[in-house]
Amino acid sequence: MIISVASGKGGTGKTTVAVSLALAAGYCQFIDYDVEAPNADIFLKPDIKNIKKVYIKQPYFLTGTGNDFSKCAEFCHYNAVAVIGEEVVFYPELCHGCGGCILVGPQGAVREKDMEVGEISKGIVRPGIDFLKGNLMPGSMRTTTIQNELERMLNKDGIVIIDAPPGNSCSMVMAVKNSDYCVLVTEPTPYGFNDLLISMEVLDTLKIPYGVVINRDGIGDNSIEEYCKNKNIKVHIKIQNDMGIAKSYSRGMTLADYDNAYTEKFQAILKDIEKTVLVQ
């Protein structure tokens, strides 16, 4: 069973909820898909056993040989190649590694090389959480390349908890698209509500069932709760706005570290999700 944890708005406590679900499950695979800013390891404190570099193929041009690379520039859909006079200019950050310029360019004058775009860390959180984290290299825009690599490592035999990136863009879709269920974390503010509605639209389109966690309850109004009630959307838990939780978070502590009662509460959420997934 794959459970993703997502949030249209950043800073709502998505990672706190994802980590709490993983700890409540005890034995599971936890994947930090938020590859631009992974931070679940601060709370889960995995023992990292292995780090694997992720590369993409990129072309390089043998210049100064009198070759004409204008066909490469014409072909490149992403404008990663420009020919100015006799010069060829390559913009690696625009290149998608399709290899087309190698096929259409002068024979042997466009070659391929590996370029590092990030890494995957693999570790263990005792007693039984297999931890995976994608980490995009600063300056790289190949978020989905790292996420594709994580997808290949999904272990569908047990429970998988995915910490998705914030927002509702491609990288969020990549993170949630294989889920059996998605937990949407929000806060009771107009921004939280607005971004929650967009996330719901994404999940409706993908036909993925979902429920809601309202974090920092008490800072706004009850519009989200009312909306969920009217639409028959499950609100799994409301987590009070609590200075003690915020202080624990800033020290790298989990909700269960702050108050052990959260372990049982999240175990109950997991049971609820399991029931929902089984009847789908």
Ligand code: SF4
């Ligand atoms: S590999 Fe594809 S995307 Fe990259 S420069 Fe060549 S044609 Fe453009």
